[in-house]
Every structure is written in C-alpha cells, then in structure tokens.
Amino acid sequence: MKPAKRDVDLIKRLGATGLTCDSRAVQPGMIFAALPGTIADGRDYIPQAIEKGAVAILTLPDTETGDTALIADENPRLRYGQLARAFYPKQPQTLVAMTGTNGKSSTVEFLRQIWANAGYNAACFGTLGVMSDKGYAPMTHTTPDAVALHKTLHNLAEQGVTHVAMEASSHGLVQYRLDAVDIAASGFSNLTQDHFDYHTDEADYFEAKARLFTELTPQQAPVVLTVDDEYGRELVTRAEKRGQAVTSIGWAGADIRIDELMPHAASQDMTLVIDGKRHQVNLPLAGEFQSLNAVAALGLALQTGVSLDDGLKGLEALTGVAGRLERAGQTQHGAPVFIDFAHTEDGLNKLLRSVRPHTRGKIVIVFGCGGDRDPDKRPKMGAVAAKYADHVIVTDDNPRTEDAEAIRRAVMVGCPKAENIGDRETAIRAGIEKLSADDCLVIAGKGHESGQIIGTRVIPFSDVEVAREILAEVSK
Numbered sequence: 001m002k003p004a005k006r007d008v009d010l011i012k013r014l015g016a017t018g019l020t021c022d023s024r025a026v027q028p029g030m031i032f033a034a035l036p037g038t039i040a041d042g043r044d045y046i047p048q049a050i051e052k053g054a055v056a057i058l059t060l061p062d063t064e065t066g067d068t069a070l071i072a073d074e075n076p077r078l079r080y081g082q083l084a085r086a087f088y089p090k091q092p093q094t095l096v097a098m099t100g101t102n103g104k105s106s107t108v109e110f111l112r113q114i115w116a117n118a119g120y121n122a123a124c125f126g127t128l129g130v131m132s133d134k135g136y137a138p139m140t141h142t143t144p145d146a147v148a149l150h151k152t153l154h155n156l157a158e159q160g161v162t163h164v165a166m167e168a169s170s171h172g173l174v175q176y177r178l179d180a181v182d183i184a185a186s187g188f189s190n191l192t193q194d195h196f197d198y199h200t201d202e203a204d205y206f207e208a209k210a211r212l213f214t215e216l217t218p219q220q221a222p223v224v225l226t227v228d229d230e231y232g233r234e235l236v237t238r239a240e241k242r243g244q245a246v247t248s249i250g251w252a253g254a255d256i257r258i259d260e261l262m263p264h265a266a267s268q269d270m271t272l273v274i275d276g277k278r279h280q281v282n283l284p285l286a287g288e289f290q291s292l293n294a295v296a297a298l299g300l301a302l303q304t305g306v307s308l309d310d311g312l313k314g315l316e317a318l319t320g321v322a323g324r325l326e327r328a329g330q331t332q333h334g335a336p337v338f339i340d341f342a343h344t345e346d347g348l349n350k351l352l353r354s355v356r357p358h359t360r361g362k363i364v365i366v367f368g369c370g371g372d373r374d375p376d377k378r379p380k381m382g383a384v385a386a387k388y389a390d391h392v393i394v395t396d397d398n399p400r401t402e403d404a405e406a407i408r409r410a411v412m413v414g415c416p417k418a419e420n421i422g423d424r425e426t427a428i429r430a431g432i433e434k435l436s437a438d439d440c441l442v443i444a445g446k447g448h449e450s451g452q453i454i455g456t457r458v459i460p461f462s463d464v465e466v467a468r469e470i471l472a473e474v475s476k
C-alpha cells in the first residue's frame with residue numbers, strides 16, 4: 001500500500017512542512033491536528049496553532065478555523081495517521097505487529113534476533129525504544145504517536161532495514177496510531193487484566209486488541225495466535241472466517257505446540273511439536289513465559305521468510321531482554337536477584353511460577369503498582385504475590401499523581417502480611433538482607449525503567465543499578 005494520493009496531493013497543495021497533534025510543537029508551515037482527547041480537547045488549541053504558523057487544521061467537520069484551511073474529517077485521528085504516512089512514506093518491506101497484554105516487548109526483540117541470525121537487516125521497537133544493528137534509540141510510548149511511528153519506519157527503511165517487529169498496544173490500536181502501516185504478519189500472546197482505567201471492561205479491551213487482526217492485518221497476511229486462552233481461540237475463529245492463514249501456537253497450539261519444558265539453572269530444554277514433528281531446543285533463557293514468547297517469535301519468523309532450521313538455531317542463540325527476568329547479581333551466599341517488568345496479576349503469577357523451579361529456598365518479592373493506572377489490579381497483584389512468594393515487600397512503583405501510601409494500602413488488601421516500605425531502595429535493601437543461600441529475590445514492576453515517576457517529575461532510578469550497588473555493599 002502506498003500513501004493515499006489525496007493526502008500526498010493535499011500536502012503538496014498546502015506546501016505543508018510537517019504534521020503534529022500538539023499545538024506546542026507547531027512550527028510555521030505545519031498542519032495541526034486538533035484531536036479531542038482524554039484530558040484536553042485539541043480544538044481548544046487551534047488559535048495557538050494558527051498563531052504559531054499552522055497552514056491547515058485537521059479536525060472534525062464544522063470547526064471554526066478562520067482564514068486557515070480546514071481539513072475536515074469525521075475521524076481525524078485516523079486521517080492523522082494517513083497524513084503521517086504521506087509525510088513519511090517509506091516502510092521496511094516486512095513489518096510485523098505484535099499484541100497481547102504481556103510478552104509484546106520480549107517477542108518483538110526475540111523476533112528481531114531470529115531475523116538477524118538468519119541474515120536479515122532487522123529492527124524492532126516498542127516499550128524499550130528502537131533496536132537495530134545501528135544500536136538503540138529511546139521512544140516515549142509502546143506504540144508511538146502516528147507521526148513518530150511513521151518517521152521511525154521511514155528512517156529504518158532508509159537505513160536499509162527490511163524486517164521490523166513492532167508492539168501494538170491497545171491504546172495505540174484504539175487511537176488509530178498504526179492504521180496506516182502495511183502489516184505483513186501479526187501476532188497475539190494473551191489477554192488478561194490491565195488498563196481498566198482506560199478500557200471500560202475486558203470485552204472492550206479485547207475488541208481494541210482484536211482490531212489488529214480484523215481491521216489492520218490484510219486478509220492475505222498470516223496471523224500467529226497463542227491459543228492458551230479463550231481470547232486467542234476467539235481470534236482463530238475470526239481469522240478463519242476471514243480466510244486468513246492461522247499459525248496456532250502455545251501449550252495448546254495446533255501448528256507449534258510446546259510439549260514439555262525442562263528447566264535448568266539459567267536455561268530450559270523445550271520439546272516442540274511443529275507441524276506434527278518433534279524438535280528439541282535448548283533455550284538459553286529461564287522461565288516458562290520466556291519460552292512462550294520465544295515460540296511466538298519463532299511462529300512469526302517462519303511466516304516471514306525464515307526457514308525452520310534457521311528459526312530453531314535462532315532460538316538457541318537468543319539473549320534475554322533488559323528487565324525481563326534479568327539476573328542483576330547474587331549475594332555472597334549465591335542467592336540470585338532478578339529484575340522483571342511484571343506489572344499485571346498474570347505477569348506476577350507467571351513470573352513467580354517461573355522462578356519457583358529454580359529456587360530451593362524461599363522467594364522474596366519486592367513490587368508495587370503504578371499510580372494513574374488500573375486501580376482494580378492492585379489487590380489482585382497483592383494476592384498473587386502472597387500466594388506464590390514466601391515473603392512480600394510492597395513498595396512504590398511510579399505513584400505519578402496519586403498518593404503513594406494509598407496505592408500501597410490498596411495492594412496490601414491482597415497481601416495483608418506483607419511488609420510496607422515506600423522507598424524503593426530501602427525495600428530492595430530489606431529484600432536482599434532477607435536472603436539465605438538457597439533463596440531468591442525478585443524485584444518486579446519496573447524492569448528496564450530508568451526513573452521513578454513521582455507527581456509529574458521523573459527521579460532517576462534503576463532497579464538493576466540499585467540492586468547491584470546494594471549487593472556490592474553487603475558483600476564487602
């Protein structure tokens with residue numbers, strides 16, 4: 001698909017130099033998209049954008065824009081994405097989009113590694129930023145705003161990248177951030193509770209994710225679906241109805257099935273049944289959830305030009321993703337400290353159950369819940385921590401504009417016996433001090449993050465660095 005001719009012509013006619021939906025970023029010659037939002041209404045900023053030199057305003061019909069050209073559209077967010085594509089028309093030829101509640105960042109990074117191993121010039125982007133063989137660049141969103149998204153794809157294509165895997169968040173899908181990309185294949189991991197601050201309920205959240213498959217992925221493009229939950233199975237039904245090629249994967253997968261996992265200290269032997277044939281793979285990563293993500297990446301790789309042989313070799317060469325069951329170090333008695341990004345009930349459940357087979361002693365967990373995010377998941381995360389860990393320390397994780405103490409109390413409804421230590425560094429220290437030789441500490445919720453968001457300020461904070469400093473200190 002090329003950018004729509006009407007949009008290319010429109011940009012030419014206006015002599016427009018750029019596009020933004022933030023009046024504060026308008027520069028002379030740009031088109032300002034005035035979008036009604038969740039907190040503000042972009043239409044209130046039209047005068048400000050015109051004053052700064054906007055040449056046209058994209059917004060709903062019948063909006064007053066004075067002498068400035070009006071690009072009227074019943075769905076201005078969708079048109080914003082289409083115009084962004086017209087400004088940044090290039091796109092790597094093979095683009096894969098991955099959705100699901102948990103596992104997106106891990107899967108796109110694993111897929112990038114498998115492609116690179118098979119000799120493709122590959123990249124991926126999402127929560128962790130953009131990763132290509134040229135290195136790393138940060139990004140603000142899991143699925144960036146349409147302009148940032150198309151600019152990223154355009155630049156990657158210019159760099160010679162042919163294969164890109166990206167994360168599709170439910171916010172991104174609802175807000176049409178990725179409607180103007182050409183998808184070659186798409187994938188689904190799972191759907192469990194998250195973001196109920198934004199979506200009305202689980203059905204609404206699912207429909208947001210389902211858009212990727214039923215509206216954005218072309219009918220002739222394959223889909224790779226994990227069928228271990230009812231949502232994955234529902235997507236299979238919908239895809240088959242559209243006549244799409246489905247690769248069904250997971251413990252219950254029909255095309256790639258995980259038959260058995262044998263955990264070792266820092267790796268696992270996977271027995272996979274692929275199209276009816278058994279294969280043994282030594283995955284150099286620990287944790288059941290990592291094997292599910294590795295299999296999703298394999299399924300997508302096989303649908304985008306990688307041979308089975310190269311795909312399996314790629315799995316055996318995978319390196320872990322920052323902040324996903326990352327080993328920060330160990331105490332002088334050998335008790336490991338892991339950093340993980342689990343920030344949902346299911347994520348914590350999978351994380352703690354992944355660590356259990358590797359731990360002879362007790363599991364200590366330090367975690368919290370983010371402010372200005374789904375409050376309903378707090379006691380549920382508390383309960384799952386109390387169920388699967390032996391000692392729970394509840395601490396702060398990006399309280400944002402909420403009262404941090406109140407968030408911790410809400411978590412502790414699910415784990416009343418937990419220790420309550422607001423300051424994250426103090427909590428991590430307390431966790432490390434609890435460890436005996438056969439124990440393990442899991443610090444969850446922040447993963448790769450480099451800051452603690454308090455109010456609207458970001459205070460530098462890295463779980464990995466703090467844990468390493470304390471480990472070095474206590475082993476002196």
Ligand SMILES: CC(=O)N[C@H]1[C@@H](OP(=O)(O)OP(=O)(O)OC[C@H]2O[C@@H](n3ccc(=O)[nH]c3=O)[C@H](O)[C@@H]2O)O[C@H](CO)[C@@H](O)[C@@H]1O[C@H](C)C(=O)N[C@@H](C)C(=O)N[C@H](CCC(=O)O)C(=O)O
Pocket residue numbers: 021022023024035036037038039040041042043045140141142143144145146169170171172198
């Ligand atoms: C809830 C949400 O997704 N909000 C995103 C959305 O904002 P919005 O349209 O609702 O913005 P708003 O603040 O109500 O303002 C409306 C419009 O007025 C404009 N405005 C506002 C003020 C001003 O002075 N001038 C101006 O023009 C804004 O730019 C916006 O276009 O569109 C904005 C522009 O693209 C995003 O920056 C913003 O992300 C906010 C900051 C955010 O925190 N989003 C998170 C929740 C998010 O998107 N997360 C997902 C992943 C989550 C996950 O899977 O775990 C992600 O993909 O990152």
Ligand SMILES: Nc1ncnc2c1ncn2[C@@H]1O[C@H](COP(=O)(O)OP(=O)(O)OP(=O)(O)O)[C@@H](O)[C@H]1O
Pocket residue numbers: 100101102103104105106107127142167189190289290292293323324325340341342343346347348350351447
């Ligand atoms: N397949 C999975 N099933 C359940 N939990 C998982 C799975 N994969 C990862 N997790 C848990 O979720 C955490 C986040 O993983 P990852 O960053 O890959 O997910 P994500 O979908 O990108 O998250 P986000 O929505 O924040 O972008 C991991 O640290 C782990 O605890």
Ligand SMILES: N[C@H](CCC[C@H](N)C(=O)O)C(=O)O
Pocket residue numbers: 142343369370371373397398445446449
């Ligand atoms: N993408 C997720 C990440 C949550 C990470 C956790 N540290 C938090 O701040 O809640 C979100 O924005 O909801």
Ligand SMILES: [Mg+2]
Pocket residue numbers: 104105106126127128142167
């Ligand atoms: Mg992510």
